[in-house]
Amino acid sequence: MSHLPAVTLNNGVAIPQVGFGVFQIPDAETQATVSTALEIGYRSIDTAAVYGNETGVGRAVAASGLLRDELFVTTKLWITDLGRTSARDALHASLDRLALDRVDLYLIHWPAPATDAYLEAWQGLEELYAEGLTRAIGVSNFLPEHLDRVVALGGTVPAVNQIELHPALRNRETAAAGAAHGVATEAWSPLAQGGALLAEAPVVAAARAHGVTPAQVVLRWHLQQGHIVIPKSATPSRIAANLDVFGFELTAAESAAIDALDRDGRIGPHPATFHG
Template identity: 70%
Template sequence: MSTPSTPLPSITLHDGTVMPQLGFGVFQVPDDGARAAVETALETGYRSVDTAAIYGNEAGVGRALAAAGLPREDVFVTTKLWLDGLSREGVRPALEKSLGLLGLEFVDLYLIHWPAPATDAYLEAWQGMEEIRAAGLARSIGVSNFLPEHLERVAALGGSIPTVNQVELHPALQNRETVAANTRRDIATEAWSPLGQGAALDDPAIGAIAGAHGVTPAQVVLRWHLQQGRIVIPKSVTPSRIAANLEVTGFSLTQEELAAIDALDRDGRTGPHPAQFHG
């Protein structure tokens, strides 16, 4: 198996779990294509894979994990609870179904996919999440697409705090209030759609930085995320891009370059707004 030219960074979550900072996402990858994509990623050197029940590709991911033959402790696997399991009683059967498809006895990280705040079901679900962690079915538990007010309500339950909040975050949508709320509670911020579905790659400022370093615009944006402490999960099914997305540790952006990308923030949301999405 090939490996990146320099070691990949990791982040220690507040519960002590060590998570690779750069992982491989499979959103919108069909199940019959997920095996090949994940096998390529693992062969290239990725050691973290992010999927979700609603993606419909957990079985393909599981086949790739089995085919890779890597020790279980060497691969960090994340999946997510969909809205139909958003209750205290619904969490365990949903995760058990995901584990069956993945061919695993546990996942490393299990996330509530959306708060769907029209009801308080996410609060009940959080208690179910604590129960599946205690049962050893997930090493760490967290959330996805939670706004500061949702995090506050989870904290008010008086139990554990999510280890991760996975949110849409890229140069055109930097989600600063949510990132600040995560930081206050020692919650790691994980960026989905870290390249803004490719839109960021056409920005002249990013292109200029890429030219200065002799790297691609995608590598610049991923490096920007990493240097600001975020976890990223870029997705691709193209082997050359899968490999290129991993080669982001051999250069560093200056403070001026980081600031230039920070300045691109606007309302460039590509997915639903968490306050308005109810499935």
């Protein structure tokens, strides 16, 4: 992973700043798609139990010929498994599907805050972390109040909060809350969806100025803000382009113009009300 910039998490574990997401990729296509990503140079793969494609990810990892320590694999605990014992069972099931003896990052996928089950689940994740079944533990889609409650337990501070974040939804309060606790911010759907963001004038102008694609501009915007990103594509040329974002730098003016696109443009569920 030495050729990719990395973010060092609060427990000293390093995660590549650009990873490959597999959300909505059918399991039957996942092995081939992840194999392409690994051949191109990705070394971080982000999946989840609910995606239904952990088996395909595991097959790609096994077929890659790469050493286990060269790869960073993330998976996630689904809402129906929020609990101390159920979290343990769920991770073991994920490990079986991935054909791995550990993952590198295990996340609570959503807080589902109608109950406090995510707090019990967090204590289960701490046990799994202590046993070496995951090298780091974190959360996903946690709002500041959810993150505060986990930290208030007085145990392990989450290493990562994976949230919807892109120029149309900068999610500043959540990112700031994470930074205050030493929690790294990882952006899912970093390019938003539907292409509208990539057609915005500041993005297009920066792409022309640097001779890159609009998607590369947005990913570069993330990297310059310190975000971890997990872009997803099934198209080999785009998979490659999404990793080729280190040969240019946005100016302060270009970054500010992209910052100004923030409009609470959420495309996914709201963490305060989503319960699966």
